Amino acid sequence: MAAQFGMRLRKGAATTAVAAVVVAALSASQAPGATVDDHGRSSAADAQSSPDATGSDEGGATGNSPYYTDLPPLNSPNPAPSPTVGTPVVQGDGEAGIPATVLDAYKKAATELAESKAGCNLPWQLLAAIGKVESGQARGGNVTADGTTITPILGPQLDGNGFALIQDTDNGQYDGNSTYDQAVGPMQFIPSTWAWAGRDGNGDGVKNPNNVYDAALAAGHYLCRNNWDLSVQADLNRAILSYNNSQDYLHTVLSWLEYYRKGTHEIPNGTGTIPSNRSDDDTTDPTPSHTPSTPSKPTHPSKPADPSTPPSTDPSDPSSPPTTPPQTPTDTVDHLEDSGTAKLTATAGEAFAKKISTKAETKAGKTVAKVRVRFTIVGTTDATFTGGESVATVVTNASGVAVAPALQAGEKTGDFTVRATVVGRSVTALDYTATVTQRVADTLARTSTTALTCVPGGEFADQVEVKATYKDAVADKVAATATLVKSADDATENDKGPYFKDADGKTVRTLKGLTTDANGLIKLPKLYADDTSGTYLLRITTAGGATLTVELTVAAPADTSPSPSPSGSASASATP
Known part of the structure; x- marks a missing residue:
């Protein structure tokens, strides 16, 4: 069976609250730009409670799935010493070690981003920090030589029961679940995000969220969208929050980022340390404090159930009738309408001055908020959205409107299409025509x-x-x-x-x-x-x-030869 994350999030649980305080306190001492207020509470500089929705799915890359909350040791890591002949290598602190293939994937992804999006300044240690928090470095490096996880790593189904409600968007292609979506792979992408963020990091022609090379490169591009510069603390915070919208998540990732920056080393695949604490740990001990005695045999027959008593709806009771999933805003969308988009025209190499604005509406024409609208660039063009992506997913605002990121024209001239669709619901797509004109001189x-x-x-x-x-x-x-x-x-x-x-x-x-x-x-x-x-x-x-x-x-050159001298009379010869 696929390795699947455990129990549901129990909101307000006591140990979760305690863990959050510990995370905040430790992060304050280790996270760059972090501050502590008069009450000992920490906050990363310029962190925002909700990430910019531009270019991201609601709930970020992971759908706000659960994550590992373990913090790095207080002692600083030391890289493994260089081996000498006859001397065994001392690996040092196990927490600082990163499985060989996983570490290679992080470094290769960062190298590719340094070329394709140099202004992002993505450190590979950030990928390592997120990989640690999301999957424990692919469950301690339990991967094949090409980087594919030996056992699929799946988050819980996002059915709205303690988690976000994200109905199936991939027909179970990635997560094997055709009812609800689940976060997939070592970097825990939900299928709807992987659909546009997925990358082929190992060059095998396949974008596989279960492959650490593909997942690491996709995570790098995801973190580098919106022209974020990750060397700037505010942009770094926004990028991490866009991955999983939680302040505790932000502090935990920043803690591991600093830890890995201080030093790490390569360890064999399959020998990494797997974290033990998760944000969805159930704090209630299901085991009773004593063993119940065997019930005595009743002396009187049981009375039939009162027909006026409603039947049990306890999901653990097999006799309970099935419950209907609650209706989401997405379920109510009937169609998409343009919301005043102006003519989309730009000169080659320039940014489009206008943005696409799309409205989600019910059959009755009522606008629908909190619906994910995906904008996809189609056609023969090198135009992209700001940040270099060809797909962006934006959540409709309170007015039911989703505004796509700005378009950036490439060098190819002519028309192309931007297609708007609703994530998680089959409604007719809304197409916008954009035109790139040639560069001119006057x-x-x-x-x-x-x-x-x-x-x-x-x-x-x-x-x-x-x-x-x-x-x-x-x-x-x-x-x-x-x-x-x-x-x-x-x-x-x-x-x-x-x-x-x-x-x-x-x-x-x-x-x-x-x-x-x-x-x-x-x-x-x-x-x-x-x-x-x-x-x-x-x-x-x-x-x-x-x-x-x-x-x-x-023209022929002008004649520059000297004029002949006038003939003079013959000189008189001298006579002796």
Whole structure:
């Protein structure tokens, strides 16, 4: 059977409250940026009670599933010493050791994020801290060589009974449960979040939440969305809270983050320490304090049950009638409506000025709050949401409206679609069309004032270089065309006069596919002249309509030989 997290959360339990106080107190001493008030209560700097819903599912990556509450030892960890011949390696504190494959997955994920999202500044120790709290480092590194957990790690079903209510979104594909969702794998993603956050971290072509390489990379991208910089304490807190929206969870993760930053070492797979305390531990001892005596045989027959007495609804009583799950806001959604979204247009490489706004409504047209709306970018495009993701899930506000994150245009021009759907309910999708237009320039100017001249059959000494601007700013990556035209009034390509050469040395009088560089510059290839003298025109045009006409002169050189001297009279010869 799959390894599954244990008993339900018992709200207000005494030991849970005590644990929360201990967590807060210890986190205050170990978490960066943490403070303690006059009553000894701790709070991480700029922590917020609820994470920014932008780009995340309600309940975060895990659906606010239970987690391990064990705190790191008070003593600082020490890395394992380097082995010498004949000397056994002392592993040091077992809590500081991270199973080899799991540790490798964390480090590789952080390396990939350092390249793809350098501004996030994700430390691998943060992945290790979350992995410790979520699954005890994949249950002590109980994984295969490729990083897949030997036994699936599943959280309890999120049926609203002590947990969030998240009805099935994956038909049981990941969690084997076709009624409710469950958190899956070493980083405990719920299926609806994995659907957009999942990554292939080990390069096998599959996004598997049960694989620690895939899960670690997905967790890294999840924590790095919304342009968060995890070297900034406020952003770090927001990212952790978006993973599991709990202050105790935040403090516990920050404690392990600091602990791992002070030092850790690699240990063999399957030998890691598994935490023992969880946020859903039941504090009530189910075992009675004494053994009940055998009931005596009744001397009178039992009376039939009073028909006016309602039947038992105790779920532990097999004779109880099945209970109907409570209706959620999602269950009441009939359709999605646009909520005043303006025309979505942006220039390549720029951010869209407007955001998509979608409203969830019942059949009667009443708005529905607390519904997860998923926005997915479809079509041939490199546009993304802010943070580089192609999918974002947003919870509708009190007015029933979900506002998608800002769109960022890529370099591909044309139309694409953003599709809005309701997570956990089959309703007709709502599609929005977005358009990416090409970069443009409104002005072109030569970077030199040198006259461009050449002798017939020769080559021009100077190459033509121009600079493109748009609204007085540098216009980079703007498409342009250069053509040697017949006249100022006739833009037809000339058949004589100056010319360019292609790669094979053939005559070319039109250059297409030119693009301005990062400084808005285009430097044309060298120009040559045939044997025809005259004045010619080179016309350069950019996307957006900026045009510049450059004059070229082909003429024989002026005669610079000295004029002959007038003939004088013969000199008289001297006579002796």
